Amino acid sequence: MTPEWRTPRLPAPGLRPLNIPESTIVQTYNIAILPGDGTGPEVTVEALKVLDAAAAKFGFALDQTEYDFGGERYKRTGEILPDSGLEDLKKHEAILLGAIGHPDVKPGILEKGILLKLRFAFDQYINLRPVRLYPGVETPLKDKGPDDIDYVVVRENTGGIYTGTGGISMKDTPNEVAVQSMVYNRHQVERCLRWAFEYTRKHGKKARGKGDANTLGLVGKTNVLTYVFDLWERTFNEIGERDYPDVTREYYHVDATCMWMVKSPEWFDVLVTSNMFGDIITDLGAITQGGMGIAAGGNIAPEGVSMFEPIGGSAPKYTGQNIINPLAAVCAGAMMLESLGQQEAANAIENAVRHVTGTKLKSLSAGRMGYSTSEVGDMVAALVADA
Numbered sequence: 001m002t003p004e005w006r007t008p009r010l011p012a013p014g015l016r017p018l019n020i021p022e023s024t025i026v027q028t029y030n031i032a033i034l035p036g037d038g039t040g041p042e043v044t045v046e047a048l049k050v051l052d053a054a055a056a057k058f059g060f061a062l063d064q065t066e067y068d069f070g071g072e073r074y075k076r077t078g079e080i081l082p083d084s085g086l087e088d089l090k091k092h093e094a095i096l097l098g099a100i101g102h103p104d105v106k107p108g109i110l111e112k113g114i115l116l117k118l119r120f121a122f123d124q125y126i127n128l129r130p131v132r133l134y135p136g137v138e139t140p141l142k143d144k145g146p147d148d149i150d151y152v153v154v155r156e157n158t159g160g161i162y163t164g165t166g167g168i169s170m171k172d173t174p175n176e177v178a179v180q181s182m183v184y185n186r187h188q189v190e191r192c193l194r195w196a197f198e199y200t201r202k203h204g205k206k207a208r209g210k211g212d213a214n215t216l217g218l219v220g221k222t223n224v225l226t227y228v229f230d231l232w233e234r235t236f237n238e239i240g241e242r243d244y245p246d247v248t249r250e251y252y253h254v255d256a257t258c259m260w261m262v263k264s265p266e267w268f269d270v271l272v273t274s275n276m277f278g279d280i281i282t283d284l285g286a287i288t289q290g291g292m293g294i295a296a297g298g299n300i301a302p303e304g305v306s307m308f309e310p311i312g313g314s315a316p317k318y319t320g321q322n323i324i325n326p327l328a329a330v331c332a333g334a335m336m337l338e339s340l341g342q343q344e345a346a347n348a349i350e351n352a353v354r355h356v357t358g359t360k361l362k363s364l365s366a367g368r369m370g371y372s373t374s375e376v377g378d379m380v381a382a383l384v385a386d387a
């Protein structure tokens with residue numbers, strides 16, 4: 001199956017010459033690995049352990065090149081992410097990222113200099129963040145289970161307030177003025193919405209046998225941000241009516257969305273929203289699915305190189321103790337395989353993760369799992385190998 005978020009540059013996977021055993025490698029993907037800071041390297045090792053098990057089982061190979069961009073390199077060399085690094089990374093099929101953020105580096109420098117720079121430079125204009133409660137995982141939402149918390153947020157990932165349009169004038173005077181504008185053009189809005197409609201058509205609740213409609217909900221603030229979200233809403237309705245009549249459309253204000261994400265998450269199927277709103281609501285979503293130990297996301301460049309990451313950050317205080325939960329990184333790896341067209345392998349990883357959360361882990365929190373970081377990786381890898 002060709003995934004919708006990248007244009008394949010290689011022959012379709014799964015086409016093996018006759019008489020060659022299943023385990024024979026017929027395809028190699030060039031993957032860039034950015035372990036990054038804090039616990040990033042530890043969780044990345046576990047993700048790669050699982051990915052290698054999946055590759056061996058499903059007959060493909062991952063040619064991995066590691067890059068040391070992050071806080072340590074910045075402290076050592078003053079370099080964040082040079083253009084030559086971007087050029088190098090661009091040569092890969094996908095990027096797997098551990099975590100960015102270092103306690104000795106002023107907030108914003110690495111985040112903007114690496115994570116946001118990559119999103120912008122590679123035009124990763126979609127941030128796909130599933131909000132899915134796995135079996136056995138504790139949620140702070142009363143009386144809600146895996147059937148209720150099962151939706152996806154499509155966050156616009158390269159526009160809006162994040163582009164930094166604005167500035168400060170009359171700095172350090174009583175008249176100081178700071179402006180940071182939410183800027184969107186039709187093109188940015190339309191391509192994001194089209195991607196979200198296509199995604200909903202293929203992966204919505206009806207498509208997954210979980211309901212009688214595939215529903216895309218636009219999350220905005222049309223009652224106050226009457227310019228930007230008017231553009232979003234008009235575009236949403238125009239292209240929805242014309243090109244996606246089979247997808248049910250809903251509109252929600254962002255503040256009300258936060259309320260319903262807590263009270264009635266089962267209402268949601270696929271949500272699409274702006275960069276800033278998506279950033280905020282996906283942290284709320286992550287905590288309802290058991291927290292940062294499990295939440296993964298994909299920075300998707302439909303026409304280029306995508307990057308997959310656990311969304312939890314570098315958790316510096318747990319670094320090097322072998323107690324951090326690697327499952328978010330493992331799930332990011334599964335999303336990467338799906339984007340490369342290895343759907344079966346991605347499913348096997350997700351099933352293994354479900355099994356481990358459902359039958360093994362005591363908690364998803366660092367130090368309270370009942371297992372070490374590497375033991376969790378071992379368990380998932382073994383289940384994938386036996387899939």
Ligand code: IPM
Nearest residue numbers: 111112115116278279282311
């Ligand atoms: C995220 C993060 C980033 C963002 C930061 C680290 C720049 O919070 O991926 O959600 O705001 O997008």
Ligand code: MN
Nearest residue numbers: 279280282283
């Ligand atoms: Mn965030």
